Amino acid sequence: MDQLKYSNIKLQPIQPAWLPPQLEAAMLRLDLLHPEVSGNKWFKLKQNLEQAKAAGKTRIVTFGGAWSNHIAATAAACSLAGLQSTGIIRGEAAPALSLTLQQAQRYGMQLHFISREAYKQKDHTDWEAQYPDGFIIPEGGHNAAGAAGCKEILTLAPTQHFTHILCPVGTGTTLAGLINSAQPQQQVLGVAVLKGATYLQQEVEDLLESPATANWELLQGFHGGGYAKVSPALIDFINDFYTQTGVPLDMIYTGKMVWGLQQLVQQDYFSQGSRLLLIHTGGLQGNLSLPSGVLCF
Numbered sequence: 001m002d003q004l005k006y007s008n009i010k011l012q013p014i015q016p017a018w019l020p021p022q023l024e025a026a027m028l029r030l031d032l033l034h035p036e037v038s039g040n041k042w043f044k045l046k047q048n049l050e051q052a053k054a055a056g057k058t059r060i061v062t063f064g065g066a067w068s069n070h071i072a073a074t075a076a077a078c079s080l081a082g083l084q085s086t087g088i089i090r091g092e093a094a095p096a097l098s099l100t101l102q103q104a105q106r107y108g109m110q111l112h113f114i115s116r117e118a119y120k121q122k123d124h125t126d127w128e129a130q131y132p133d134g135f136i137i138p139e140g141g142h143n144a145a146g147a148a149g150c151k152e153i154l155t156l157a158p159t160q161h162f163t164h165i166l167c168p169v170g171t172g173t174t175l176a177g178l179i180n181s182a183q184p185q186q187q188v189l190g191v192a193v194l195k196g197a198t199y200l201q202q203e204v205e206d207l208l209e210s211p212a213t214a215n216w217e218l219l220q221g222f223h224g225g226g227y228a229k230v231s232p233a234l235i236d237f238i239n240d241f242y243t244q245t246g247v248p249l250d251m252i253y254t255g256k257m258v259w260g261l262q263q264l265v266q267q268d269y270f271s272q273g274s275r276l277l278l279i280h281t282g283g284l285q286g287n288l289s290l291p292s293g294v295l296c297f
Contacts, residue, residue: 011157039282041073044141052135059084061134066098075109140171147207150177162277168253176207182214195226222260250283
């Protein structure tokens with residue numbers, strides 16, 4: 001896996017115009033790790049791939065939709081690791097595959113389309129019987145191995161002095177890993193990108209080590225209307241943030257996290273002198289679903 005350049009990851013100070021000078025902020029640029037296996041995706045996959053090889057499995061079987069960051073990253077990571085891969089894809093195959101699924105195929109992933117109703121029952125399906133050579137990774141890498149891999153994230157740069165750590169939340173796996181590795185005096189904030197996802201609280205708690213020492217909170221009010229709901233205001237915010245900081249955001253995860261941060265700042269959520277660490281979880285390939293020219297990067 002020499003193609004994964006940990007040395008590319010950097011801690012980038014940011015000071016957009018809406019951030020008052022009494023607050024310090026920086027972004028941990030996990031998106032710079034690799035063009036396809038970027039952001040938190042690698043850390044959720046790393047220990048899963050190790051376990052697959054230790055078990056003598058030659059194939060990874062995992063799940064996602066037509067624009068899934070996890071599907072794209074798994075296909076690329078398996079290609080780099082010398083493993084075969086199968087993606088169980090939600091919904092019938094479209095006449096033209098999404099750019100994400102085209103990319104996954106280029107990395108050798110076998111695509112297995114199932115109906116949305118069947119997809120809802122995926123956790124009750126015997127995939128091991130269908131793929132005896134396969135190691136099953138849940139959607140989004142949401143398992144104990146995924147959370148354990150995400151504990152490495154805070155070791156990639158000096159992060160101990162930050163008072164708050166923020167990350168976007170889809171499955172809660174990365175958030176759990178950050179909570180498990182944060183310092184006791186740090187507060188970890190997860191910004192849920194799904195509407196009404198109260199179940200995520202339990203999903204995160206199920207992956208926490210005992211006892212969890214860091215304070216943490218799952219914020220539910222910054223989903224922008226729901227998962228994959230993208231408004232012109234959000235696009236304008238992402239473009240403006242890039243113009244001010246040079247940091248590209250994706251519209252599903254990091255864009256909503258930083259937009260949520262702006263609203264928290266406006267609500268005086270943070271005390272004076274707080275030092276904020278934002279985790280860039282990658283996922284920029286998802287922006288390819290937008291028409292050309294909508295984003296300025």
